[in-house]
Amino acid sequence: MTTSPGPQSGREPTDSGRQRQNWVERRRTKIRDEIERNRRGEYRVPTWVLALALLLIVGGWLALIFLV
Known part of the structure:
Protein backbone atom coordinates (compact mmCIF):
# COMPACT_ATOMS: atom_id res chain seq x y z
CA MET A 1 0.00 0.00 0.00
CA THR A 2 1.56 3.27 -1.09
CA THR A 3 0.38 6.70 -0.14
CA SER A 4 1.18 9.92 -1.88
CA PRO A 5 3.15 12.41 0.19
CA GLY A 6 0.99 15.22 1.45
CA PRO A 7 1.71 18.50 3.17
CA GLN A 8 1.44 16.77 6.56
CA SER A 9 4.25 14.29 5.81
CA GLY A 10 7.03 16.88 5.98
CA ARG A 11 7.89 16.43 2.32
CA GLU A 12 7.40 18.93 -0.49
CA PRO A 13 3.92 20.43 -0.59
CA THR A 14 1.68 19.52 -3.48
CA ASP A 15 0.92 21.97 -6.28
CA SER A 16 -2.43 22.85 -4.71
CA GLY A 17 -0.67 23.41 -1.39
CA ARG A 18 1.78 25.80 -3.03
CA GLN A 19 -1.01 27.60 -4.87
CA ARG A 20 -2.94 28.04 -1.64
CA GLN A 21 0.18 29.36 0.12
CA ASN A 22 0.81 31.77 -2.76
CA TRP A 23 -2.82 32.92 -2.56
CA VAL A 24 -2.53 33.47 1.20
CA GLU A 25 0.69 35.47 0.75
CA ARG A 26 -0.86 37.62 -2.01
CA ARG A 27 -3.92 38.22 0.16
CA ARG A 28 -1.77 39.23 3.15
CA ARG A 44 -11.64 55.28 -0.77
CA VAL A 45 -15.30 54.81 -0.04
CA PRO A 46 -16.55 51.56 -1.61
CA THR A 47 -18.93 51.95 -4.53
CA TRP A 48 -21.71 50.02 -2.80
CA LEU A 67 -46.25 61.05 1.76
CA VAL A 68 -46.57 64.70 2.78
Whole structure:
Protein backbone atom coordinates (compact mmCIF):
# COMPACT_ATOMS: atom_id res chain seq x y z
CA MET A 1 0.00 0.00 0.00
CA THR A 2 1.56 3.27 -1.09
CA THR A 3 0.38 6.70 -0.14
CA SER A 4 1.18 9.92 -1.88
CA PRO A 5 3.15 12.41 0.19
CA GLY A 6 0.99 15.22 1.45
CA PRO A 7 1.71 18.50 3.17
CA GLN A 8 1.44 16.77 6.56
CA SER A 9 4.25 14.29 5.81
CA GLY A 10 7.03 16.88 5.98
CA ARG A 11 7.89 16.43 2.32
CA GLU A 12 7.40 18.93 -0.49
CA PRO A 13 3.92 20.43 -0.59
CA THR A 14 1.68 19.52 -3.48
CA ASP A 15 0.92 21.97 -6.28
CA SER A 16 -2.43 22.85 -4.71
CA GLY A 17 -0.67 23.41 -1.39
CA ARG A 18 1.78 25.80 -3.03
CA GLN A 19 -1.01 27.60 -4.87
CA ARG A 20 -2.94 28.04 -1.64
CA GLN A 21 0.18 29.36 0.12
CA ASN A 22 0.81 31.77 -2.76
CA TRP A 23 -2.82 32.92 -2.56
CA VAL A 24 -2.53 33.47 1.20
CA GLU A 25 0.69 35.47 0.75
CA ARG A 26 -0.86 37.62 -2.01
CA ARG A 27 -3.92 38.22 0.16
CA ARG A 28 -1.77 39.23 3.15
CA THR A 29 0.26 41.59 0.97
CA LYS A 30 -2.90 43.14 -0.47
CA ILE A 31 -4.36 43.70 3.02
CA ARG A 32 -1.06 45.11 4.31
CA ASP A 33 -0.87 47.53 1.36
CA GLU A 34 -4.46 48.65 1.92
CA ILE A 35 -3.81 49.33 5.61
CA GLU A 36 -0.72 51.40 4.73
CA ARG A 37 -2.74 53.42 2.18
CA ASN A 38 -5.46 54.04 4.75
CA ARG A 39 -2.93 55.25 7.31
CA ARG A 40 -1.59 57.75 4.75
CA GLY A 41 -5.14 59.00 4.17
CA GLU A 42 -5.52 57.50 0.71
CA TYR A 43 -8.65 55.51 1.55
CA ARG A 44 -11.64 55.28 -0.77
CA VAL A 45 -15.30 54.81 -0.04
CA PRO A 46 -16.55 51.56 -1.61
CA THR A 47 -18.93 51.95 -4.53
CA TRP A 48 -21.71 50.02 -2.80
CA VAL A 49 -21.64 52.50 0.10
CA LEU A 50 -21.97 55.44 -2.29
CA ALA A 51 -24.83 53.70 -4.12
CA LEU A 52 -26.61 52.99 -0.84
CA ALA A 53 -26.25 56.62 0.28
CA LEU A 54 -27.65 57.84 -3.04
CA LEU A 55 -30.55 55.41 -2.79
CA LEU A 56 -31.37 56.61 0.74
CA ILE A 57 -31.25 60.27 -0.28
CA VAL A 58 -33.47 59.74 -3.33
CA GLY A 59 -35.82 57.52 -1.33
CA GLY A 60 -36.07 60.15 1.38
CA TRP A 61 -36.95 62.87 -1.12
CA LEU A 62 -39.54 60.64 -2.77
CA ALA A 63 -41.05 59.82 0.62
CA LEU A 64 -41.29 63.54 1.44
CA ILE A 65 -42.95 64.31 -1.92
CA PHE A 66 -45.49 61.48 -1.96
CA LEU A 67 -46.25 61.05 1.76
CA VAL A 68 -46.57 64.70 2.78
